[in-house]
Amino acid sequence: MPNDQRGRPMKKNEQGMVHLRDSRYVRQTGGWSRGLFCMVVTSVVAMTGCAQTSWNWRKTFGMESMVELPVDSVAGRVARINLIGADKSQSLVDPATIERLNKQLDQDTPLAVKSAIVGALGRIKSVRALDGLESALRDSDARLRSEACVALARHSDPRAVLLLAQAVRVDTSTDVRLAATRALGQFDSPASVQTLTSVLDDPDPAVQYVAMQSLEASTGEKLGLDVRKWKELSQDPSVLAGRNPDARR
Incomplete structure (x- = not known):
């Protein structure tokens, strides 16, 4: 070389x-x-800048393209459902619309559509929405059941607490039970505290941990991860109710 x-x-x-x-x-x-x-x-x-590139991206993939989705396609159905209750001023939806959404959860509906419906039912401020979320808790897909727990946490109705408590007790999926336990922390009621206290005896340490986090969120008490102290404090759940102004009753 x-x-x-x-x-x-x-x-x-x-x-x-x-x-x-x-x-x-x-x-x-x-x-x-x-x-x-x-x-x-x-x-x-x-010289041209990024604005034009950004605008073209929005035109191709953003809101402008949603109107071109086939109405009966899964993507089209999901796009329309996602608009229901998206604006806080539109959280009150007519009963007929809620009933149509609830019925689709009982049918052989694609999972993506069911997921969008559960999200919409969480945004809709109506007790009728709880019927659909209860149906979602019976779905065979654990992910959808977990999403239903998250949606129930957005409702202040006492029935939501009962449905979440049932999911904690009977659901066979750890992920669903964790989601229900976490959601119960959004409520400030004797029923939620009682359920969370019973979860402290769960054999799964992860469920115990989330239960203590939810008790702290629900009661406003700072007892850390001491199971014994939480049990002592929750001897009378009615005393704990109302201590946390950020939690729902």
Whole structure:
């Protein structure tokens, strides 16, 4: 292999003689053209800015494209359902719409559509929405049941606490029981405290841990991870009710 005048090895190829270990030497052709191309692209982006690129992205994938989705497709159905109750001013939905949503949870509906319905029922401020969420808690898919627990936590009706308490007791999925236990921390009532106290005896340490977190959220007490202290404090759940102004009754 030939060397240069300093004794450094050189390699000969189609592009010419180049050093193997000296980045100061580049191929006689090819390297400069690629560098020039990069400089041109960078200059164009700098001059045009990112706003136009961002606008094109929104036009292709954003709200403008939703109107082009087939009405009967899964994506189209999900897009329409996601708009229900999305605005807080629209949280009051007519009973007929709620009934249609509830019925779709009992049918052979795609899971993505069911998930969107559960989210909508969590946003809708109506006791009728609880019927659909109760149906979702009986679904064969554990993920949907977990989502139903999250949606129930957004309702202040006492029935929501009873449904969550039932899920904690009877559901066979640990993930669902954890979701229900976490959701009970959003309520400030004797029923929620009683259920969370009973969960302290659960053989699963993860469930115990979440139960203590939820008791803290529900009661406002700071007892850490001491199961014994939580049990002592919850001897009379009615005393604990109302201590946390951020929790729901």
